[in-house]
Amino acid sequence: MWNLLQIELFKISKRPRTYIAFIAIAAIVFIFQFAFKADGQSYMDLMLQSVKDDFTFERVKAINGYFMCYIILNTLLIQVPILVALVAADSISGEANMGTLRLMLSKPISRSQIIIVKFIAATIFTLLLLVWMAITALFLSMFIFGVDDMLIFRVKGDESQILQITKDDVMWRYFAAFGYATVALTVIAALALLLSIFAQNSIGPIIATVCIVIVCTIISNINVPIIDNNVKPFLFTSYLVGWKGFFYIATTEDGEPIKGSLENWPAIRNSLFILIGHIVGLVTLSILIFKRKDILS
Amino acid sequence: MSVVIKVDNLSKKFKDFTAVNNLSFTVNKGDVYGFLGQNGAGKSTTIRMLLTLIKPTTGNITIFEKNLQTNRKKILQQTGAVIEKPDLYKYLSAYDNLSIFAKMSGIKSTKLLLMNQLEMVGLAERAKDKVETFSQGMKQRLGIAVALVHNPDLIILDEPTNGLDPQGITDIRNLILSLSKDRGKTVVVSSHLLSEIELVANRMIIIHNGRKMVEGNVAELLDPSKALIQLQTTDDIFAQQQLQQTKWIQFLQPNTTKLQLVMPKNEVPQLITDLVSKHVQLLSISPMHALENYFLSLTNNPTTHVESAAN
Numbered sequence: 001m002w003n004l005l006q007i008e009l010f011k012i013s014k015r016p017r018t019y020i021a022f023i024a025i026a027a028i029v030f031i032f033q034f035a036f037k038a039d040g041q042s043y044m045d046l047m048l049q050s051v052k053d054d055f056t057f058e059r060v061k062a063i064n065g066y067f068m069c070y071i072i073l074n075t076l077l078i079q080v081p082i083l084v085a086l087v088a089a090d091s092i093s094g095e096a097n098m099g100t101l102r103l104m105l106s107k108p109i110s111r112s113q114i115i116i117v118k119f120i121a122a123t124i125f126t127l128l129l130l131v132w133m134a135i136t137a138l139f140l141s142m143f144i145f146g147v148d149d150m151l152i153f154r155v156k157g158d159e160s161q162i163l164q165i166t167k168d169d170v171m172w173r174y175f176a177a178f179g180y181a182t183v184a185l186t187v188i189a190a191l192a193l194l195l196s197i198f199a200q201n202s203i204g205p206i207i208a209t210v211c212i213v214i215v216c217t218i219i220s221n222i223n224v225p226i227i228d229n230n231v232k233p234f235l236f237t238s239y240l241v242g243w244k245g246f247f248y249i250a251t252t253e254d255g256e257p258i259k260g261s262l263e264n265w266p267a268i269r270n271s272l273f274i275l276i277g278h279i280v281g282l283v284t285l286s287i288l289i290f291k292r293k294d295i296l297s
Numbered sequence: 298m299s300v301v302i303k304v305d306n307l308s309k310k311f312k313d314f315t316a317v318n319n320l321s322f323t324v325n326k327g328d329v330y331g332f333l334g335q336n337g338a339g340k341s342t343t344i345r346m347l348l349t350l351i352k353p354t355t356g357n358i359t360i361f362e363k364n365l366q367t368n369r370k371k372i373l374q375q376t377g378a379v380i381e382k383p384d385l386y387k388y389l390s391a392y393d394n395l396s397i398f399a400k401m402s403g404i405k406s407t408k409l410l411l412m413n414q415l416e417m418v419g420l421a422e423r424a425k426d427k428v429e430t431f432s433q434g435m436k437q438r439l440g441i442a443v444a445l446v447h448n449p450d451l452i453i454l455d456e457p458t459n460g461l462d463p464q465g466i467t468d469i470r471n472l473i474l475s476l477s478k479d480r481g482k483t484v485v486v487s488s489h490l491l492s493e494i495e496l497v498a499n500r501m502i503i504i505h506n507g508r509k510m511v512e513g514n515v516a517e518l519l520d521p522s523k524a525l526i527q528l529q530t531t532d533d534i535f536a537q538q539q540l541q542q543t544k545w546i547q548f549l550q551p552n553t554t555k556l557q558l559v560m561p562k563n564e565v566p567q568l569i570t571d572l573v574s575k576h577v578q579l580l581s582i583s584p585m586h587a588l589e590n591y592f593l594s595l596t597n598n599p600t601t602h603v604e605s606a607a608n
Contacts, residue, residue, distance in 0.1 A: 003400050010397070014388055099384025103443070106348040106380065107401040108373040294311075295350040 008121040021083035029136040065142030066150040072137040081188040088122040088192035089205035096297040097201040122189040177243040190282035242271040307356030316342040318507040331498030332487035339507035377449035383440020387429040402447035434465035528556040531578040539575040
């Protein structure tokens, strides 16, 4: 298994398309950093317009590395599934397209092993993508903008909130958020892997994965009770942005943030379980289908 | 002589289409076994079933005296294959491709072993070049190096000369003969060209529309003094029983849908006399052409034989 995984990672590392995702992330992050460095104050004025008079933030250097990373993640984590699909959807279909699938399967390797190794390789790719995102969006932003307490703008129900997290209470939240995002994006990788079994080239499964994510995301954002109760709980897209929960700090009755706390840990935990359930389900389904598939490519 | 491959009543259906129909054959150790048929005859489907790429609808495959379904890993460790086009990772070098498939075959390859393998197929000087820069012939040779890298006892080559120039075809032919004669390997080689099979194989099978038409020793099947005789009787099972009790059994083609015998032409009158004396009611006796003409007739006028195979 280890040998196979090494081979798979070697193949991924040798394909030019692998690096598209890293280049795309770096480009988006640099554009954000440049824009905020040049004119971040205007953005901040806009965001704080309604609360400027009754909110004290002198001691906070509002546009700092932590804040920048949150803004970037908020935007980027919606697009990253496409980048994950770019590699994961190529797993089986790419081999079928090149004609190497039949050669691979005529070797003494079980089909289950192939799916598991392809899945692990896609997960490692996803993890590396998020590590790269952490390096560029978090650590580089910390270097460029410095660190201070972090402001979070949030819309809860009908009201807007601004949460303030002290700078010594932020870093663990980022580690947790990146961990959560890895699990969430691994669901996308597992979905793309499943779809790649059915195709002879990678374009179809990439498009199918992105379409499913878009459709499910739209459904997840429809606020109708019948969908809220009967559909949303089963859609993985309802949990993709659950990483934000690590930045929703609990407050006292007086509205003072409680250091080291989370507003709703059980909800985050449940979301993680549901995402992991999706991963297990999709990978199991992939194995079952792939084991029965006739290789005609 | 030990049997390396034994296929019994193998069939494969894709929805309503039957690609392989009740096919049986055996390949002995050391054979170069020719698998002959037109394009679409069912050769590749059968070969893919031998390599577990396609699951049979019915039937049984035994390789190295082990059931293929239950001993897949052990059998594939001793099997090397080139299936249709020798498709490899185009963005990797010849050396990297060979190294990857050596690992997948479960062997610990050394640089020396891999370079020797590339040397054998004349690609040592291009070891570091990406496969995308290779000609079709070079890819084919690399595909064969991949198939042989783990020193398998059984080698399956599906249309190995497709797309090659005359020199390439000769090289592959010589390699197949050398694998069998010098290294004692068993080779199954498929082709749609009788002339190809004739030059390398010692035994062969012709399949058409997924059915076996004829199987046997190449030298005997291609003997111009012999004819392929097809019998039609009122009771084929009774006729077959009668034939099995006589000297004619040695000429009887096993596992075909028709009563067929490959036999010397001058003995045909004696066969008719014997059958009549054994109360076999003959409806027709068709002395078909010699094998080459017979195969050409399949190629040129398939509809005739589609009907005969379907009966």
